[in-house]
Amino acid sequence: MARVSVEYQDHIARVTLTRGDKMNALDDAMVEAILAAGAEVAASKARAVVLAGEGKSFCAGLDMASFARMGSVDPEAWLMERSHDDANRMQEVCLTWRRVPVPVIAALHGAVYGGGLQMALGADIRIAAPDAKLAVMEMKWGLVPDMGGMALLPRLVRSDVLRLLTYTATSIPAAQAEAWGLVTEIAGDPLARALELAAQIAGQSPAAIRAAKRLIAVAESAGREEVLLAESREQVGVLGKPEQMEVVMAQMQGRKPEFS
Numbered sequence: 567m568a569r570v571s572v573e574y575q576d577h578i579a580r581v582t583l584t585r586g587d588k589m590n591a592l593d594d595a596m597v598e599a600i601l602a603a604g605a606e607v608a609a610s611k612a613r614a615v616v617l618a619g620e621g622k623s624f625c626a627g628l629d630m631a632s633f634a635r636m637g638s639v640d641p642e643a644w645l646m647e648r649s650h651d652d653a654n655r656m657q658e659v660c661l662t663w664r665r666v667p668v669p670v671i672a673a674l675h676g677a678v679y680g681g682g683l684q685m686a687l688g689a690d691i692r693i694a695a696p697d698a699k700l701a702v703m704e705m706k707w708g709l710v711p712d713m714g715g716m717a718l719l720p721r722l723v724r725s726d727v728l729r730l731l732t733y734t735a736t737s738i739p740a741a742q743a744e745a746w747g748l749v750t751e752i753a754g755d756p757l758a759r760a761l762e763l764a765a766q767i768a769g770q771s772p773a774a775i776r777a778a779k780r781l782i783a784v785a786e787s788a789g790r791e792e793v794l795l796a797e798s799r800e801q802v803g804v805l806g807k808p809e810q811m812e813v814v815m816a817q818m819q820g821r822k823p824e825f826s
Contacts, residue, residue: 569599579612586621591629604662614764625682660714663688673756684715
C-alpha cells in the first residue's frame with residue numbers, strides 16, 4: 567500500500583501522507599516514501615508545496631513496530647552515517663522539506679507528535695487546525711529528538727520553551743503552539759488555508775520565490791557580512807531579468823503577471 571501520494575495542479579504539489587488508518591505513523595516504508603516525495607517535488611517545476619496527512623492526524627510519530635526494532639539494531643551504524651548531505655536518513659524526513667527549493671506549507675490536524683512534529687518543522691509555514699496537538703514526544707520513550715528538529719526548534723521557540731517541551735514530552739494544543747512559535751497560524755480548515763497560501767505564492771515570480779527561500783536560509787544561520795553578500799547576490803540574479811520585468815509590467819497594467 568502506498569504511504570504517500572504526490573499530485574500536481576496549478577503549479578502546486580500536494581504531498582499527502584496516506585497511512586491514515588495508522589495516524590500516518592512512520593515506519594520504514596513511510597520514511598522511504600517521504601524521502602522519495604521530497605526528492606520528486608524538489609526536482610519538479612512546482613512553485614509551492616502543500617504537505618498534509620489523511621485521516622484523523624497529520625502524523626503521530628514513529629509506529630510501535632519501529633520502536634520494537636530499535637533494540638535489534640546498532641545505533642551507531644543506523645544513525646551516524648551522513649547519507650543525505652549533512653543528515654542521516656531519519657533526519658532527512660524533516661530536512662528534505664528545507665531542501666525543496668520552493669516554499670512548503672504544512673497543514674496540521676490531530677496528533678503532530680515526535681517525528682511527525684519534526685517533519686512539520688521542515689516546512690516553511692505551518693497551518694494548524696484548532697484540534698491539533700503538538701508534542702516533542704521522544705522523552706516519553708527515553709529518547710532525545712533526533713530527526714532534524716533540534717536544527718530548527720531553537721530558531722522558532724525560546725530556550726525555556728524548548729527545554730520544557732523536550733524534558734516533559736508535554737502535548738500542547740494548537741493555540742499554545744501558535745503562541746510559542748511552533749505554528750504560523752490556526753485555521754478551521756488548515757488544508758484549504760494551506761492551498762490558498764500556496765496559490766498566492768505560486769502566482770509570484772518563481773525565480774524570486776526560490777531566491778527568497780535560499781536567502782532566508784542564509785539569513786537564519788550566517789553572520790552579517792555573509793547575509794549582506796547573499797542579499798546582493800540573489801538580487802543580481804533576479805533584477806532586470808524577464809520574470810522581474812513581467813512583474814513590473816503587470817503591476818503597471820493592473821493585471822496578474824504571467825510566467826512560462
